[in-house]
Amino acid sequence: MFVKHLPHKTVERLSQYRRTLLLILSKEKTHVFSHEIAQMLHITPVQVRRDLMLIGYSGNLRKGYDIKELIEMIGKIIDTEKGQKVAVVGLGNLGKAFISYFKGKRSKLTIVAAFDNNPYKIDKVYDGVPCFHVDRISEIIKRDNISIAIITVPSEQAPVIAETLVLAGIKGILNYTPKPLNVSPYVYLEEYDMITSLEKVAFFAKKNDERFK
Amino acid sequence: MFVKHLPHKTVERLSQYRRTLLLILSKEKTHVFSHEIAQMLHITPVQVRRDLMLIGYSGNLRKGYDIKELIEMIGKIIDTEKGQKVAVVGLGNLGKAFISYFKGKRSKLTIVAAFDNNPYKIDKVYDGVPCFHVDRISEIIKRDNISIAIITVPSEQAPVIAETLVLAGIKGILNYTPKPLNVSPYVYLEEYDMITSLEKVAFFAKKNDERFK
DNA sequence: TAGATTGTTAATCGATTAACAATC
DNA sequence: TAGATTGTTAATCGATTAACAATC
Numbered sequence: 001m002f003v004k005h006l007p008h009k010t011v012e013r014l015s016q017y018r019r020t021l022l023l024i025l026s027k028e029k030t031h032v033f034s035h036e037i038a039q040m041l042h043i044t045p046v047q048v049r050r051d052l053m054l055i056g057y058s059g060n061l062r063k064g065y066d067i068k069e070l071i072e073m074i075g076k077i078i079d080t081e082k083g084q085k086v087a088v089v090g091l092g093n094l095g096k097a098f099i100s101y102f103k104g105k106r107s108k109l110t111i112v113a114a115f116d117n118n119p120y121k122i123d124k125v126y127d128g129v130p131c132f133h134v135d136r137i138s139e140i141i142k143r144d145n146i147s148i149a150i151i152t153v154p155s156e157q158a159p160v161i162a163e164t165l166v167l168a169g170i171k172g173i174l175n176y177t178p179k180p181l182n183v184s185p186y187v188y189l190e191e192y193d194m195i196t197s198l199e200k201v202a203f204f205a206k207k208n209d210e211r212f213k
Numbered sequence: 214m215f216v217k218h219l220p221h222k223t224v225e226r227l228s229q230y231r232r233t234l235l236l237i238l239s240k241e242k243t244h245v246f247s248h249e250i251a252q253m254l255h256i257t258p259v260q261v262r263r264d265l266m267l268i269g270y271s272g273n274l275r276k277g278y279d280i281k282e283l284i285e286m287i288g289k290i291i292d293t294e295k296g297q298k299v300a301v302v303g304l305g306n307l308g309k310a311f312i313s314y315f316k317g318k319r320s321k322l323t324i325v326a327a328f329d330n331n332p333y334k335i336d337k338v339y340d341g342v343p344c345f346h347v348d349r350i351s352e353i354i355k356r357d358n359i360s361i362a363i364i365t366v367p368s369e370q371a372p373v374i375a376e377t378l379v380l381a382g383i384k385g386i387l388n389y390t391p392k393p394l395n396v397s398p399y400v401y402l403e404e405y406d407m408i409t410s411l412e413k414v415a416f417f418a419k420k421n422d423e424r425f426k
Numbered sequence: 427t428a429g430a431t432t433g434t435t436a437a438t439c440g441a442t443t444a445a446c447a448a449t450c
Numbered sequence: 451t452a453g454a455t456t457g458t459t460a461a462t463c464g465a466t467t468a469a470c471a472a473t474c
Contacts, residue, residue, distance in 0.1 A: 008413070009441065015412040019391060033455075042393050045455095046443060053457060061450045061455050078416045086411070093310035100306060101407060109415055147422075148415055172418025174411055178232060180255050188417040190410060194311060195318070197403060198299070198387055199228040200221070202322055202361055203291045204401040205385025209360075222465065246431075258431095259467060266433060274431050274474045 010051045011078065016041055017048070018074045021067050033064035075108070083108035085146040089161050090153035091116040091131050094176055098150055099127045109148070113140050134161070141168040148172045155179040223264045224291065229254055230261070231287045234280050246277035288321070296321035298359040302374050303366035304329040304344055307389055311363055312340045322361070326353050347374070354381040361385045368392040 006014075020040050024032065034052075035045040052058075052065070057073045059065040088095045091114045102111055114131040116122065121131045132140055134153075140146070149165045151158055151173060158177040165173060172188040175181050178196075183189050219227075233253050237245065247265075248258040265271075265278070270286045272278040301308045304327045315324055327344040329335065334344045345353055353359070362378045364371055364386060371390040378386060385401040388394050391409075396402050 006416075007441065008417075011413050011416050012409050015409040016391075016406070019408070035455090040393070042395070044443070047441095049456065050442085050458080059456060061448090064455080078412060080415075080419050084415050084419070086415075093306045093313060097306035097310055098407060102411075105408070109411060148411070148418055150411070171422050172414040174414045178229075180253070182255070186421060188414060188421050190414045190417075192405070192410060193229075194314060195232070196225050196228040197405060198315075198322060198361070198363070199291060200224050201385040201387045201401060201403045202293075202297050202299075203219075203224050204221075204403075205361055206293050206297070208399060208401050209384050220465065248431090257467070260465095262432065263434080263466085272432060274472090277431080 006054060006077070010054055013041070013043070013047070013051055014055070014074050014078055017051070018071055018078075021071050021074075025067055025071065030067060031060070031063040031065060032067050032070075034059070036064070079108040083110060084148055085109075085144055086111045086148040086150065087137075087141065087146045088114045088129070088150045088152060089134065089137065089165070090151065090157075091118075091121050091126060092152060092154075095150070095152040096126060098152065099129050103127050112144055112146060115140075134164075137161070137164050138168040141165070141170060146170070148174070150174045150176065151181075152176050219267060219290070223267055226254075226256070226260070226264055227268070227287050227291055230264070231284055231291075234284050234287075238280055238284065243280060244273070244276040244278060245280050245283075247272070249277070292321040296323060297361055298322075298326075298357055299324045299361040299363065300350075300354065300359045301327045301342070301363045301365060302347065302350065302378070303364065303370075304331075304334050304339060305365060308363070308365040309339060311365065312342050316340050325357055325359060328353075347377075350374070350377050351381040354378070354383060359383070361387070363387045363389065364394075365389050 017037060020037065021032070034048040037048045038045040055073065055077050057065070057070060086109055088098055088111060095114060099111055099114065111129050114126060114129050115134045115137055116131055117134045122133050124131050147170060149170050151161055153161055155177040158175065158179045158181060162173060162175070162181045162183055166183050166187055170187060173181070173183060173190070175189065175191045176193070178193045180191060181189060230250060233250065234245070247261040250261045251258040268286065268290050270278070270283060299322055301311055301324060308327060312324055312327065324342050327339060327342050328347045328350055329344055330347045335346050337344050360383060362383050364374055366374055368390040371388065371392045371394060375386060375388070375394045375396055379396050379400055383400060386394070386396060386403070388402065388404045389407070391406045393404060394402060
């Protein structure tokens with residue numbers, strides 16, 4: 001499926017549309033209107049229609065969008081045919097959270113390995129995912145053809161880990177460390193920091209409160 | 214400190230500036246240039262200067278910005294004088310990750326309570342944070358004057374939890390559940406979903422790879 | 427002075443939304 | 451037909467960046 005350029009935000013929403021649609025698929029309904037999708041995600045119906053326009057999916061004026069077809073269509077856009085393999089680097093609370101959260105989700109993305117430097121965790125299996133020593137990152141990434149990595153190690157270790165991952169040929173990195181990383185432009189990098197998020201909430205909560213008082 | 218309106222992105226970056234500055238404060242340096250801050254965060258110097266302009270902080274043409282002063286200034290903007298108290302609802306891996314990640318960070322934000330429905334966790338203390346039964350949310354929120362909540366429960370439970378929190382008078386919610394929440398406009402809501410983030414990375418990693426091949 | 431820096435406006439880019447024609 | 455919906459363009463809003471004057 002070929003689409004020239006898709007805005008970042010649209011990609012995020014496509015992921016959300018799919019998950020929402022999967023939830024209502026089980027029910028007897030076969031079709032859904034843009035305003036129904038919009039309502040479930042608290043966005044506007046126009047936005048839904050525009051996103052679907054961008055991926056070239058057309059609905060029906062009477063019945064709306066065919067749920068099953070749309071799910072498939074989104075899959076064609078955001079998944080790869082063979083699927084992509086994912087590694088979690090750092091098997092602390094956050095790494096574990098990711099693995100258990102992901103478990104059982106049908107998906108073209110599969111977490112196939114975890115890495116840590118704690119000897120007690122090495123060679124154990126957590127929620128179906130084997131844990132290796134971080135020294136073996138390069139070896140395992142190449143052996144298992146892993147293309148995505150999630151970094152959940154303590155922040156001091158993040159830069160070295162990132163470098164190792166890039167050299168091993170990783171294609172995308174999701175960095176949960178507050179340390180901004182330097183990676184080659186061939187690697188897609190997404191960074192997220194929980195503290196910044198919390199401070200943002202605190203700021204706007206305060207603002208709201210002042211405003212409505 | 215009064216600033217009329219601050220863009221969302223600027224608020225996020227202010228949080229990052231502060232953390233970065235705190236890291237270099239210990240060193241002998243007392244001043245920092247916009248391009249130094251920019252380099253550490255992989256953004257442009259103009260963006261740094263513009264953000265600082267928005268909060269009304271001025272640097273020195275010769276020496277740049279006074280690190281200590283700037284940290285204080287950012288604090289005046291994004292913190293409240295008395296500080297804000299935070300609760301974590303759901304003491305699974307993600308909730309624990311948040312608490313231990315936050316531990317030891319000097320901050321006007323303090324995690325003072327956790328909630329769970331697992332009897333084994335109730336009345337235990339995790340990393341200095343006491344855990345209560347979710348039935349006591351309203352009571353504890355009011356008693357301790359908690360204004361921010363982080364939701365890390367399984368997604369089915371999120372809507373009820375959110376409603377309870379809002380009724381108890383919470384001012385801001387950070388929702389880590391894939392379930393979009395409905396809250397009153399008086400409450401600031403920020404949502405983040407790890408799966409969507411990962412799917413986004415997977416998509417752009419794939420795109421990058423196709424493009425550079 | 428020459429060079430480096432800040433502070434700020436205007437231009438551009440990206441994302442959302444308003445408006446509306448087309449269709450069933 | 452009237453009413454509800456989709457699909458799409460144009461307008462608007464928000465965020466970043468280019469350009470440059472002012473200053474030390």
